[in-house]
Amino acid sequence: MSNCVAIEWLGEELRLLDQRVLPEATLMISCRNATEVTEAIRGMVVRGAPAIGISAAYGLVLAARGCPESADRGKWMSDARDLLAASRPTAVNLFWALDRMQDAVAAFVNNGSAAIAGLEAEAVKIHQEDVLANETMGELGADLIADRPGMAVLTHCNTGSLATGGYGTALGVIRSAWQRELITRVYADETRPWFQGARLTAWELQQEGIEARLIADSAAAHVMATGEVSWVIVGADRIASNGDTANKIGTYGLAVLARYHKVRFMVVAPSGTVDFDIPDGRAIPIEERGGEEVTHFRGQAIAPPDMRAYNPVFDVTPAHLIDAIVTEKGVVLKPDADKMRAIIA
Ligand code: MRU
Numbered sequence: 001m002s003n004c005v006a007i008e009w010l011g012e013e014l015r016l017l018d019q020r021v022l023p024e025a026t027l028m029i030s031c032r033n034a035t036e037v038t039e040a041i042r043g044m045v046v047r048g049a050p051a052i053g054i055s056a057a058y059g060l061v062l063a064a065r066g067c068p069e070s071a072d073r074g075k076w077m078s079d080a081r082d083l084l085a086a087s088r089p090t091a092v093n094l095f096w097a098l099d100r101m102q103d104a105v106a107a108f109v110n111n112g113s114a115a116i117a118g119l120e121a122e123a124v125k126i127h128q129e130d131v132l133a134n135e136t137m138g139e140l141g142a143d144l145i146a147d148r149p150g151m152a153v154l155t156h157c158n159t160g161s162l163a164t165g166g167y168g169t170a171l172g173v174i175r176s177a178w179q180r181e182l183i184t185r186v187y188a189d190e191t192r193p194w195f196q197g198a199r200l201t202a203w204e205l206q207q208e209g210i211e212a213r214l215i216a217d218s219a220a221a222h223v224m225a226t227g228e229v230s231w232v233i234v235g236a237d238r239i240a241s242n243g244d245t246a247n248k249i250g251t252y253g254l255a256v257l258a259r260y261h262k263v264r265f266m267v268v269a270p271s272g273t274v275d276f277d278i279p280d281g282r283a284i285p286i287e288e289r290g291g292e293e294v295t296h297f298r299g300q301a302i303a304p305p306d307m308r309a310y311n312p313v314f315d316v317t318p319a320h321l322i323d324a325i326v327t328e329k330g331v332v333l334k335p336d337a338d339k340m341r342a343i344i345a
Pocket residue numbers: 047048049050091156157158159160163164168169170196234235236237247248249313
């Protein structure tokens with residue numbers, strides 16, 4: 001996990017590891033302007049909430065670099081921001097990162113190219129801080145697992161180096177717990193329909209030498225019923241003020257199963273994933289992607305011709321099904337609005 005670099009900033013170019021073709025191919029895609037970064041985010045070259053936010057921040061730097069002398073800088077930068085903001089709707093880290101860049105963007109609008117270094121510094125800071133946050137969360141989450149060591153954990157989607165600036169959120173906790181010999185094995189859901197678990201998490205776990213089993217999403221109930229799993233550990237794309245959490249489709253079902261089987265449920269996400277502007281999960285926009293992600297796999301039909309599909313790619317887990325939300329600012333046990341604000345705001 002540590003060795004795989006999904007986002008590489010080269011100053012005049014953003015290089016992204018193409019997650020559409022992993023694990024068969026390791027291909028870097030080059031983005032030289034905000035339009036190319038937007039397309040990379042929308043097309044899932046880069047994905048995972050923190051990685052999307054970091055990429056968007058670099059996208060603003062590229063926009064500033066490409067701003068013609070004669071252009072209205074304010075309009076140019078606000079167009080670039082709008083473009084990037086429209087790439088994907090659910091992960092709030094995208095909007096959080098664009099907002100964090102706003103002071104540096106304003107300096108560029110006022111002062112021109114002399115201020116590009118400031119924009120770049122802010123984007124690099126967002127990137128570096130994400131790695132540090134993940135390392136902190138890794139230890140905090142592993143501390144929770146230490147209460148019941150020697151069991152397996154189950155995870156969903158991909159939350160590792162590929163989905164973040166590095167180290168990972170939920171996968172960062174798993175990595176720390178594995179290094180501390182607190183867990184025996186990881187069960188990784190394949191994560192239909194895009195197979196983030198099968199293609200990406202399995203790859204990262206293998207690289208790290210962590211004992212793991214890939215399972216069909218529908219095997220999760222059976223695995224939990226064996227009593228082998230102590231925690232389900234997932235990331236988040238947006239957490240509402242009260243702790244309701246949007247994450248990859250299938251997460252909500254896992255939380256219901258976990259409560260039924262007395263397995264604990266942990267959400268791991270940097271504080272930038274918490275959206276204090278919305279009271280609860282009902283206000284989280286849920287992205288719907290094309291039906292071909294369900295009816296086809298890599299161009300190969302797996303359903304009858306012309307079959308229509310419904311493809312919501314996130315769901316919302318209510319806070320009352322979550323035992324712990326781990327952020328770099330601290331752990332919120334049994335989250336509610338007061339505890340969330342006290343620890344994270
Ligand atoms: O559609 P994706 O692959 O961008 O969805 C990713 C997830 O749902 C992750 O679990 C979430 O972003 C947390 S990543 C650290």
